[in-house]
Amino acid sequence: MFRLVGAPGLEPGIARSQSVNVNHYTTPRILKYTFLFSFSQFIDIMKLVDSKKILDQLNIFAQCKKYKVALWQCPQFLFLLMGIIIIGTVVISYTIGIHYIGDPVILALIVLGLTIILFIVAFIITRSFERLAEANRMKSEFIDIVSHQLRSPLTNLKWAIEILMSGELGKIEAQQTEYFKILKENIGRMEELVSDLLTVSRIETATLPLRGDKILLENLINHFLKEAEPFIKASNIEVKLKAEKNLPEIFADPFQIRLVLENLIDNAVHYVKNKGKVEMKLERRGNDIYFEIKDSGVGIPQEDQKYIFQKFFRAKNILRHQTQGSGLGLFIAKAIIKKSGGEIGFESEENKGSTFWFTLPIKS
Numbered sequence: 001m002f003r004l005v006g007a008p009g010l011e012p013g014i015a016r017s018q019s020v021n022v023n024h025y026t027t028p029r030i031l032k033y034t035f036l037f038s039f040s041q042f043i044d045i046m047k048l049v050d051s052k053k054i055l056d057q058l059n060i061f062a063q064c065k066k067y068k069v070a071l072w073q074c075p076q077f078l079f080l081l082m083g084i085i086i087i088g089t090v091v092i093s094y095t096i097g098i099h100y101i102g103d104p105v106i107l108a109l110i111v112l113g114l115t116i117i118l119f120i121v122a123f124i125i126t127r128s129f130e131r132l133a134e135a136n137r138m139k140s141e142f143i144d145i146v147s148h149q150l151r152s153p154l155t156n157l158k159w160a161i162e163i164l165m166s167g168e169l170g171k172i173e174a175q176q177t178e179y180f181k182i183l184k185e186n187i188g189r190m191e192e193l194v195s196d197l198l199t200v201s202r203i204e205t206a207t208l209p210l211r212g213d214k215i216l217l218e219n220l221i222n223h224f225l226k227e228a229e230p231f232i233k234a235s236n237i238e239v240k241l242k243a244e245k246n247l248p249e250i251f252a253d254p255f256q257i258r259l260v261l262e263n264l265i266d267n268a269v270h271y272v273k274n275k276g277k278v279e280m281k282l283e284r285r286g287n288d289i290y291f292e293i294k295d296s297g298v299g300i301p302q303e304d305q306k307y308i309f310q311k312f313f314r315a316k317n318i319l320r321h322q323t324q325g326s327g328l329g330l331f332i333a334k335a336i337i338k339k340s341g342g343e344i345g346f347e348s349e350e351n352k353g354s355t356f357w358f359t360l361p362i363k364s
Contacts, residue, residue: 078125085121089114136204144201150194158187196328199259200311203335210253210339214363217250217289218243218282220258224265237272239265243282250289251363256336263329264293264356270325271297271318271354288342288359295355300348308346309334317350333358 060077093111101107163169165180172180202208221241225232232239250257268278272295281292300308304315312327337344337358348354 078128082121082125085118089118141201143197144205146197150190154187154191154194158184158191161187193326196326196332199332200328203332208256208335208339210256210336212251213254214249214251215254215257216247217257217291217360218247220254221261221265221280221282221291224258224261228265228269232269235269235272236275237269238275238277239269239280240277241280241282244284247282247284247289249363250360252340252360253336257340257360260333260336260358261291263333264358267329268293268295268297268354268356271295273297284362285359287362289362290357290359292355292357294353296353299350299352299354300346301350305346305348309344 060074060080093114096110097107101110161180161184164172165177165184199208218241221243225239225241265278265280272278276296278296279294281290281294283290298317300315301317304313307313308315309330310327311331313331314325314327318325334344337360340360342358342360344356344358346354346356
């Protein structure tokens with residue numbers, strides 16, 4: 001039995017079943033064209049994105065393995081679970097409300113119950129993310145503490161070796177001197193690693209100090225090249241700097257910007273093949289100072305380029321040519337440049353070389 005009700009735009013008394021009957025023919029046609037239009041848009045969007053990258057993100061087990069966490073703590077799994085629960089809740093609520101419940105009070109109670117369930121699930125997910133954040137904080141604190149504790153013993157060891165090498169405590173043989181040199185070089189590497197770990201810890205905890213000062217980037221580059229001249233000559237590499245005249249000053253932290261330059265120049269020199277060359281360019285571009293360093297080295301494989309600014313990452317071909325290194329230099333360089341208000345990027349082709357660049361705003 002139909003109940004007669006008024007419908008908007010129609011005379012009172014027209015049955016609802018009649019109005020539904022009218023839409024019975026028009027709605028499917030509208031839905032059909034809407035679906036076709038949306039699907040074609042979706043296809044166009046998919047052509048523009050990296051499908052392999054999307055598939056990698058959808059591989060929940062691989063992502064959980066990457067983060068080294070249990071399935072119930074994995075961000076991708078929790079996101080998928082929350083989406084399924086929300087969609088299921090909406091569908092169930094709609095179905096129950098339309099087909100089975102006529103009393104609005106009962107419907108409201110069901111919706112309230114489902115809302116409480118969603119809040120509980122959201123709380124569980126939030127707690128999982130809190131545990132991940134806490135683990136990350138503890139890791140950063142551990143690195144910070146260990147790095148600080150390692151500094152003093154390394155410094156004392158370095159001083160002790162220098163005293164022994166000086167001969168003040170007695171004559172040393174030539175073979176002993178060679179061993180002392182090896183020890184000193186390894187201590188230097190350890191000091192660099194400890195310093196990098198401390199910098200990474202400060203970057204992650206947002207405590208990296210950046211003092212503003214007026215500096216000329218060309219002076220910083222020339223000063224570092226003068227210090228590194230013996231190493232560059234020993235590597236049999238030609239290094240050139242082409243700088244635009246009368247460049248303005250930038251406002252940045254000299255120590256941190258020097259660290260960026262050291263990392264980029266050191267990488268370029270280390271990974272260049274025999275009798276290669278490194279070319280640097282410094283110029284003004286709009287309101288920025290632009291620095292570029294180009295080498296004729298081993299380059300970076302295409303599949304590794306998306307990871308190049310990640311912590312501890314080193315390309316596969318780099319490991320074959322140079323075993324030393326922590327994989328922290330480019331991560332630190334990017335963080336410092338970003339925090340200084342600039343941009344950093346690169347272009348590279350395997351076996352042909354790499355070009356790294358960054359910009360820094362001119363002091364106003």
